[in-house]
Amino acid sequence: MKYLVHPIYPYMICGVDEAGKGAVLGPLVVGVVGCEAEEALPDGVRDSKALTPRRREVLYTEITASFPWQTVVVEAAEIDRLRQEMTMNDLVARAHARAVMRLGGAGRAYLDACDVNEERYRSKVAALIGGDCEVVARHHGDALFPVVSAASIVAKVTRDRALEDLRAEFGAVGSGYPSDRVTIAYLKDYIAGHGTAPAFARTSWETVSRLFDRRRQTSLGDF
Known part of the structure; x- marks a missing residue:
């Protein structure tokens, strides 16, 4: 019914x-x-x-x-x-x-x-x-x-x-949760390659902020 x-x-x-x-x-x-x-x-x-x-x-x-x-x-x-x-x-x-x-x-x-x-x-x-x-x-x-x-x-x-x-569309993005290593690896590689987060990422999340911080620190270390 x-x-x-x-x-x-x-x-x-x-x-x-x-x-x-x-x-x-x-x-x-x-x-x-x-x-x-x-x-x-x-x-x-x-x-x-x-x-x-x-x-x-x-x-x-x-x-x-x-x-x-x-x-x-x-x-x-x-x-x-x-x-x-x-x-x-x-x-x-x-x-x-x-x-x-x-x-x-x-x-x-x-x-x-x-x-x-x-x-x-x-x-x-x-x-x-x-x-x-x-x-x-x-x-x-x-x-x-x-x-x-x-x-x-x-x-x-x-x-x-x-x-x-x-x-x-984008490959191995994992489950989307911060505890997922596949998700974090995808985000890390995307940010490293594009200098920005993917459009379907929540950039207000601390997870994304930390990845950007690490990228900046790595870039500074190259000088």
Whole structure:
């Protein structure tokens, strides 16, 4: 059965989660999935990090074929721009709120809280959404609420596909995270060869700043 997104379903719940918050390469992707009851979600829905890539793809197909869903994609350049005006947590909160509003029709939204203070995060997103939507924010929400797990799958698969596109165009960029040696090697080589970071890098990240500092120090050492 397909669940239609429409304001006549004020009792519909939705879950929201993001992928790529801490990445230095590629976009931040927020996923939102709606349903009338969590029991209706596909069997095996759980935190995307606990699933194999193959299983995520299967569940993604099932979720997006039968439930209302949306994504909000914030590219690296936009992240850099917004970080001049707000914290990363505020940026994610705004994206979470945008996702809920883009979906429409939810009477309650469950969020994976991106703040050490769950109530502060809940209040912030609720104010951004406005209206009568009840907001519930919890740490590890993707493990607590199946509907948030479903959103995490949509967000993760969407971001993974974006990274695949980057690999196809630019080569071995890795996972995009600072802990990934392939990602750091790619960034280091790109900066050394071009004198700038690639367009899909978050230049406001300390990771990129350190690589530029090392490049300057190496250049000075040549004199």
